[in-house]
Amino acid sequence: MSSGPRFRFAPSPTGSFHVGGARTALHNWALARRLGGTFVLRIEDTDEARNRPEWTEGIIDALAWIGISADDPHFEGPHFQSGHADAHVAAAQRLHESGAAYYCDLTGQQVQDRAKELGITGYDGYSRDRGLEAGPGRVLRFRVPEGHTVVRDAVRGDVDFDNSTIEDFVLLRGNGTPMFLLANVVDDIEMQISDVVRAEEHLPNTPKQQMLWEALGHDAPRWAHVPVLVNEQRKKLSKRRDKVALESYRDEGILADAMVNYLMTLGWTPPRSEELGSEIFTWSELEDEFRLEDVTLSPAFFDVKKLVAFNKQYIKNMPIAAFLDAVDSELPDGWDRARFAAIAPHIVERLERLGDAPGVVDFLFLPDGTDPEIDAASWDKATKPEWSAALLSDVIEAYGSLDTDSWSTDVLKTTMEDLMGRYEIKLGKAQALPRVAVTGRSVGPPLFEALEVLGQAETVRRLQVAATILRSDAATD
Structure with a gap:
């Protein structure tokens, strides 16, 4: 493995590539390159019911579109989580042997019934001292220690979690398969991940993961949780409600450079923006200036109108030869390319998306x-x-x-x-x-x-x- 810090991007191949995931990937990519480290792509493909090979290909293609290339020396992967199942189970057994985890034979319904009877929420630690061994239907739970867990976050500062609010969480299901939290931590340890930069929504799981890192004998990575993306109603972007697929923006004519520039400004402002009166920056400038300590805490509004404004500026600034190459696939078959090339210099300032070009000049054809x-x-x-x-x-x-x-x-x-x-x-x-x-x-x-x-x-x-x-x-x- 190469020297320098190791960052990872760990998407699940269960659907189209989310713009929020793209922003997270860009943050990790910028840091890995600027600090002389490594960007590790790990495909977390253990959800067999929802994973599909085409989604994995889509992730890799989408990353390449925004400039995160497997040909770059800072890139490593893709690794596949499903290939490390034995390591996940072995780590769980070490935790059991050390006393950091124990088996529990309560079913999910029994856990709910006890919680209702005791007037609490969640699991009450019933099997902590029963000394059960592995058996059919028995889950392996982590023994959450007393006290507090302090997560040192590069964006949010020290975040204190009272361990009494965290139930003894499951590491292995009743059928012996590992839970996501365990697999995630074991993979990070095995891949020597030094920095975990991800969205704020993962912060509640972080104390559990930090406990696992420490219980397995390792120092936790440097954590950083960037603000979530929200829509106009300031609700978290949802695949069911909002247009969030990176591929859809690409297919309608948003340029990769415009998308990268815009995503990097969500929750972070390049320091020279005010001085220059612009948020338009090259990737090298964004990479050089990006710092986690400058990321804001407030949710970031994914404003499609602003994205389109970025895109319009990028189209306007394109050399005509590059514009003609980029827009060619948008033009109908049979159109006279020479005639389009003649009008092209006069429409670039008017286009918001590459896909708008045919509709602007169709009267000529x-x-x-x-x-x-x-x-x-x-x-x-x-x-x-x-x-x-x-x-x-x-x-x-x-x-x-x-x-x-x-x-x-x-x-x-x-x-x-x-x-x-x-x-x-x-x-x-x-x-x-x-x-x-x-x-x-x-x-x-x-x-x-x-x-x-x-x-x-x-x-x-x-x-x-x-x-x-x-x-x-x-x-x-």
């Missing part, structure tokens, strides 16, 4: 002679001014009379500016109706750049169709 579907509200607003029909007629004449070689953004804009002076209106109003006529809507890419890409013949044709509709509407009125 209709079959020849096909009219765009016109938004009724946009049409009504654009045709409301009394001068709209006359202006549209002037635009058709002016654009139709241009030489093909002069069909360019600058010429198209200058031509429109010359026309709008006749009507004493601003450019924004002058281009409203031509925009709707050509694109079908009132918002989209810069109009003159789009018209240059669309071409003279198709632009004039669509404008003429709009003029015909306008005359028809006037005749009906």
